Amino acid sequence: xxxxxxxxxxxxxxxxxxxxxxxxxxxxxxxxxxxxxxxxxxxxxxxxxxxxxxxxxxxxxxxxxxxxxxxxxxxxxxxxxxxxxxxxxxxxxxxxxxxxxxxxxxxxxxxxxxxxxxxxxxxxxxxxxxxxxxxxxxxxxxxxxxxxxxxxxxxxxxxxxxxxxxxxxxxxxxxxxxxxxxxxxxxxxxxxxxxxxxxxxxxxxxxxxxxxxxxxxxxxxxxxxxxxxxxxxxxxxxxxxxxxxxxxxxxxxxxxxxxxxxxxxxxxxxxxxxxxxxxxxxxxxxxxxxxxxxxxxxxxxxxxxxxxxxxxxxxxxxxxxxxxxxxxxxxxxxxxxxxxxxxxxxxxxxxxxxxxxxxxxxxxxxxxxxxxxxxxxxxxxxxxxxxxxxxxxxxxxxxxxxxxxxxxxxxxxxxxxxxxxxxxxxxxxxxxxxxxxxxxxxxxxxxxxxxxxxxxxxxxxxxxxxxxxxxxxxxxxxxxxxxxxxxxxxxx
Amino acid sequence: xxxxxxxxxxxxxxxxxxxxxxxxxxxxxxxxxxxxxxxxxxxxxxxxxxxxxxxxxxxxxxxxxxxxxxxxxxxxxxxxxxxxxxxxxxxxxxx
Numbered sequence: 001x002x003x004x005x006x007x008x009x010x011x012x013x014x015x016x017x018x019x020x021x022x023x024x025x026x027x028x029x030x031x032x033x034x035x036x037x038x039x040x041x042x043x044x045x046x047x048x049x050x051x052x053x054x055x056x057x058x059x060x061x062x063x064x065x066x067x068x069x070x071x072x073x074x075x076x077x078x079x080x081x082x083x084x085x086x087x088x089x090x091x092x093x094x095x096x097x098x099x100x101x102x103x104x105x106x107x108x109x110x111x112x113x114x115x116x117x118x119x120x121x122x123x124x125x126x127x128x129x130x131x132x133x134x135x136x137x138x139x140x141x142x143x144x145x146x147x148x149x150x151x152x153x154x155x156x157x158x159x160x161x162x163x164x165x166x167x168x169x170x171x172x173x174x175x176x177x178x179x180x181x182x183x184x185x186x187x188x189x190x191x192x193x194x195x196x197x198x199x200x201x202x203x204x205x206x207x208x209x210x211x212x213x214x215x216x217x218x219x220x221x222x223x224x225x226x227x228x229x230x231x232x233x234x235x236x237x238x239x240x241x242x243x244x245x246x247x248x249x250x251x252x253x254x255x256x257x258x259x260x261x262x263x264x265x266x267x268x269x270x271x272x273x274x275x276x277x278x279x280x281x282x283x284x285x286x287x288x289x290x291x292x293x294x295x296x297x298x299x300x301x302x303x304x305x306x307x308x309x310x311x312x313x314x315x316x317x318x319x320x321x322x323x324x325x326x327x328x329x330x331x332x333x334x335x336x337x338x339x340x341x342x343x344x345x346x347x348x349x350x351x352x353x354x355x356x357x358x359x360x361x362x363x364x365x366x367x368x369x370x371x372x373x374x375x376x377x378x379x380x381x382x383x384x385x386x387x388x389x390x391x392x393x394x395x396x397x398x399x400x401x402x403x404x405x406x407x408x409x410x411x412x413x414x415x416x417x418x419x420x421x422x423x424x425x426x427x428x429x430x431x432x433x434x435x436x437x438x439x440x441x442x443x444x445x446x447x448x449x450x451x452x453x454x455x456x457x458x459x460x461x462x463x464x465x466x467x468x469x470x471x472x473x474x475x476x477x478x479x480x481x482x483x484x485x486x487x488x489x490x491x492x
Numbered sequence: 493x494x495x496x497x498x499x500x501x502x503x504x505x506x507x508x509x510x511x512x513x514x515x516x517x518x519x520x521x522x523x524x525x526x527x528x529x530x531x532x533x534x535x536x537x538x539x540x541x542x543x544x545x546x547x548x549x550x551x552x553x554x555x556x557x558x559x560x561x562x563x564x565x566x567x568x569x570x571x572x573x574x575x576x577x578x579x580x581x582x583x584x585x586x587x
Contacts, residue, residue, distance in 0.1 A: 101567035199547045213547055242552050311530040322507060329508070331580050333571035345585050350510040362509050363519065366500070367526055369507040383533050385543035390536070392544060423522050424529050440547035465548060 004029040009073050009172045009226035016062060016072045023062070023072030023116065027055035030074040030118050034170050037143075042155075042165040044079050044137040045087050045120035054116045061114065069233050071114030076121040076165045076174035081107050081217075082206040083117065090208045091135040092125045094356025095334040104206025105238045106175065106217045113233035118171050122161030125358045126325065127182055127210045130429040132160025133417065134360045142190060142414050143168035143488035146453040151416040153455070156186030159220070163190040166220045167488055173230045174220040179211050180313050181410075181433025183218045184445040188409035188458025191447040191486060193479070194220045195227045195472065198465045199440030200245035203238030211320035212243075214313075214437050224446065224476040228252035231468060247466060255469035260477045261295035266402035270306035271432060277412045279451040284408050287448055287459045290481040291406070299402055303394040308387050309435040310427060315371050315384035316438075321361075322368025328356060363423065392439040395462075404474050405462040407432050409445040413455035436462045446475050447484045456486065494524050 004026050007015065015021055031048050051074065058072040082088045082100035089095035107117065124134040131154035132140040140160040142153040144167065155164035159176030163186030166174050176183040178196035187194030195218050202217040209215060219230035232253065237246040267288055272281075288298045330336035330352030337351035357365070371380035398405060410429055415421075436443040442465070445458040459478070463471035495503075500520045504511045511519060565578055574581040 098571050101564075101570050200550075239553075239555075243547075245548060245550065246553075305536070308533055308536055311533050314526060315530055315533075326508075330573060331582055334573070336573035339583060343583055345583050346508070348583050349508040350505075353508050354510040354512075357509070359515075362504075362507075362511075363522060363526075365507045365509060366503050366519070366523060370495075370503050370523075370527075373503075373506070379534075380530070382543060383536075383538060384530075385545070386538035386541040387533055387536050388544040389541050390538070422525060424525055 005033045005169045007172065008223055009070060009221055009229050012073060012172055013070070023055040023058040024052060026072060027051050027074055027116055027118065030171055034119060037168050037170055040141045040143060040164050040168055041138050042122055042140055042161045042168065042170060043076065043119040044091060044122040044135070044161060047086055047117050047119050050086070051116050051118045054111070058114055058116060068112060068114030070173070070229050073115055073173055074118035074171045075110060075115040075230070076119055076162050076171045077107060077117050078159055078162050078175050078177055079120045079123050080127055080177050080208045081175060082208065083107055083120065086120065088208070089136065090126045091123050091137050092356065092358070092361070093136045093335055094328045094353070098334045100206070102206060105203035105240060106207065106234045109234045109236060110175065115173070115233060121159070121165055121174060124158035124160065125361055126208065126321070127158040127177055127179055128321070128360050128364055129157040130181070130185060130426055131415065131417070132157040134358050136358070139417055140164050144190065144414065144455055146455060148453060151418065153414040153416055154189065156189035156414065158182040159186050162220050163187055163192060163194070166190070166192045166222060172221065173226060175217065175234065176220055177207060177215060177217050178437065179214045179317060180437050181430040183220065184433045184443060184458070184460055185410050185429060187220060187445040188456070189414035191456030191484070191488070192220055192222055193224055193227050193444065193446045193475070194218065195231055195444035195468070196442065197231060197235060197468050198442045200243050201235050201442070201466065201468065203236070203241040203244045205238055205240040209324040211317040212324060213320060214317060224472050224479055225253060225256055227444070228256055228472045250469040252469045252472050256473045256476045258473070258477045258480055260291065260474055263296040263404065263474065264402040265291045265296050265298045266301035266398050266405045267298055268301050268303045268306065268398070268405060268407060270303050271407045273411060273431070275411050275428065276408065277451065280408045280411060280457055283448045283457055284406070284459065287406060287478060290478055294477050294481060301398045301402060301405070303398060303435065305387065305390045305394050306435055309391055309438055310431055312384045312387045312391065312438060313430070313434045314367070314427060315380050316388065318364040318368035319372050319381050320368070322365045322372065325361070325365055328353060388438050391435055395439045395441060399464045403463070404471065407460045407462070409433065409458035409460040413451050413453065413457055432460060441465055442468045442471050444471060444475055446479055448482050449484060450486060495520060495527065
């Protein structure tokens with residue numbers, strides 16, 4: 001018999017509806033599996049009692065004919081979301097002990113749609129990182145391992161706990177957030193599917209801020225259809241977030257037909273890179289070919305400012321972060337340093353922030369402080385904002401000719417935890433994901449195959465703003481054609 | 493153009509971060525590496541290009557100037573490291 005935890009969201013919903021098992025059964029099985037795979041360190045906050053309580057309520061809702069879109073589905077919630085009554089620290093020491101007195105809009109929507117918070121997932125501190133190596137709760141292990149060595153590999157970042165949990169079958173769905181690739185790159189590294197919707201599609205209310213003009217909530221699952229259900233559950237306008245867009249949410253699942261006939265798929269020539277693993281390029285061409293076989297047309301396009309995207313990002317994101325993270329001063333919440341007698345207010349700020357922030361966060365606060373400082377603002381920040389406009393214009397032009405853009409998600413498969421990298425080399429992980437983030441466009445990653453080391457690789461699809469439904473449909477078509485059905489630990 | 497260790501210390505101070513002495517060289521090196529790298533933006537011609545100020549090109553919504561919450565003093569102070577008499581407590585700032 002299939003384990004309950006192996007079911008897709010879609011299959012689990014059918015099982016629940018047909019009374020083959022209850023939401024409480026599913027939650028209990030899921031919690032058991034999480035306990036069994038504790039060594040992955042995918043979860044950072046235990047919400048099991050709450051999950052069982054939610055599941056019991058969910059069974060009642062279903063019995064009363066009031067089932068939501070994802071009624072009874074266990075979902076891992078990234079620790080970046082404020083959850084009322086549960087520790088929410090963004091995996092930073094500086095928020096130690098912080099228990100929100102309010103609920104984020106995304107988790108409020110998730111619960112209303114029937115989602116069960118099965119646990120809170122580990123992540124890079126304040127979502128800054130590409131390997132989940134910067135968490136105050138320790139590293140997360142990728143459930144996949146290479147054929148030729150048994151090194152511990154990263155699950156990607158920053159939503160590494162969410163991606164590892166989905167890949168290891170520890171829950172059906174997971175929430176993530178994506179600022180420069182924090183959903184798509186982990187999805188690629190762990191052989192699962194993840195979507196970052198259009199900027200403004202999901203509310204940022206109660207989502208701990210990193211870079212406000214880039215941060216966007218999204219979801220992980222093991223298929224496009226599952227992502228469609230989960231995204232529909234959390235998306236929507238929220239007057240508490242002035243950048244959320246007042247536009248009805250499409251019924252994504254109904255838009256998934258698998259038909260991409262006549263669609264135009266753009267292949268940006270600037271994404272060709274000699275730093276890319278050979279197999280990534282092979283799968284990219286293969287994916288394009290699949291689209292052609294499905295009746296779509298592939299067209300070479302140009303996004304001329306692509307190579308400037310990462311430098312733009314590493315000015316804008318730290319600038320916004322340095323400003324957003326100024327709130328952590330030891331006064332209102334979280335950590336406050338033990339102060340020597342006679343310590344001043346400034347001492348309190350400095351000691352608290354030095355103890356509370358990790359090195360990557362400190363680095364970014366300092367970069368941000370510098371690029372915003374008098375005399376350097378124009379040369380760095382203002383310039384970056386202008387180049388950002390050019391990058392967005394590149395996409396605008398491209399989308400006047402094509403329906404989607406197809407690119408690899410990351411230049412390589414998952415790297416090892418002990419691979420030492422300088423910051424800039426680490427940043428290059430996001431070279432393919434950052435451009436869509438800067439332009440605010442919806443983008444997703446889906447698994448397309450394994451490399452020679454049996455490690456999963458992902459492809460990215462990018463769509464025009466608010467075309468999540470069409471994007472999910474294109475991903476579904478490719479997913480069906482490719483038939484990726486590998487599980488970690490089962491590849492020979 | 494490279495930042496000196498003194499400049500990096502000043503930036504840290506502005507960001508209210510106290511670097512450990514043994515970390516100063518490392519941070520200086522890494523920050524300079526990042527700044528050198530982002531300097532490539534200077535080669536882009538941005539004459540006449542507007543700065544991006546809104547990602548999805550919408551104007552900010554207006555709302556009525558009305559208090560919509562309040563009476564949540566306990567909630568606001570619930571997470572304070574130190575609070576007394578309905579206020580946050582901080583080290584003495586006035587002599």
